[in-house]
Amino acid sequence: MKNEWPLWEIFIRGQHGMSHRHVGSLHAPDAEMAIKNARDVYTRRNEGVSIWVVEANHIAASSPSDKGPLYEPSESKVYRHPTFFDIPEEVGAM
């Protein structure tokens, strides 16, 4: 399988103003073809206004097993949420 095309991760901007969101992946020999293929695979029903492609091996990802050490520390920091503070109603929205 030496000549297998690389895998590309595909990101589509669904409508003006939104961020690109990951929609899936596909194989393609290069970036230009990846965009063309992404158009055919992921935007056949007008799902997008813009496409980003990134070669999958360029994506560094956190490990699911690191969930605890990564996110648990913020659980005890409830004061980061505005609702932590008791603001009387007559003061208005804040």
Next chain:
Amino acid sequence: MYAQMVQSEATQDDPEKLAAFQARIDAGEKIEPKDWMPEGYRKTLIRQIGQHAHSEIVGQLPEGNWITRAPTLERKAILLAKVQDEAGHGLYLYCAAETMGVSRDELTEMLLDGRMKYSSIFNYPTLNWADIGAVGWLVDGAAIMNQVPLQRTSFGPYSRAMIRICKEESFHARQGFDAIRKMAEGTPAQKKMAQDAVNRLWFPALMMFGPSDKDSVHSAQSMAWKIKINTNDELRQKFVDQTVPQIEFLGLDLPDPTIKWNEERGHYDYSDPDWSEFFEVIKGNGPCNVDRLAARNKAWDDGAWVRDGLLAHAKKKAARQHAAE
């Protein structure tokens, strides 16, 4: 407002392209980094987003000043979290500016050598704990006034950064109000401190929105481009209308004796800040301008070995990996 007096650039582009560009903006479409845009739009936005980012970063200094002296562990943790948010907001905004083709280092250098500005408000000192409450409540409150409409700005990356920032800002204003309320409802000495903080920070907070509309020369083009949504005076009035009842709720005296409800206008009348003071601060002659820039320069210089060291380490690791393959 975190970006004041952003000079808009005259544009000398193909009139046809300009008209098509304006039509997109008028239709409410977002402009994205790869779209064609007038050079003036790009330059003005780099200046505005950059100034906004610098304000978030320099804004950490007056509050960071009180982290180690917060009155309780809880207040300390809260203030630390708030200052951490400001760093994050600066980073979101720098990244939005970078999509327009300016580099992070270029922006940093322009801040450090004074070519780019940050909000005038951060050139005022935080003298005591009451000031920290007043900053969260009044300064972040004023910033929110400006940032909420900017969520609808025409440049996509800026708009998305503003949406993220606004989600986090509510915590900032509320923790400030909560802190100053504690003092306003405390001992007579604490109440006096709260009053003094409001008195000192009121006019500098009003200055955040920039000069009065009649002296604001850069507004028309920026408003047509939807990188400015409201005029300075509109936002200032909105801020006054929202804040006066809050001051009254706290049982504090109004910091400006001319503040009075105007039945006919449906708004509070108020006095403008001393604009000559504002222009002096912008020119570099505020109480803390020298300290703020010196602190940023020192942080940049002192951090050089860390930046260089991490980069050298990353290069070494990549070379090792390459050799192993």
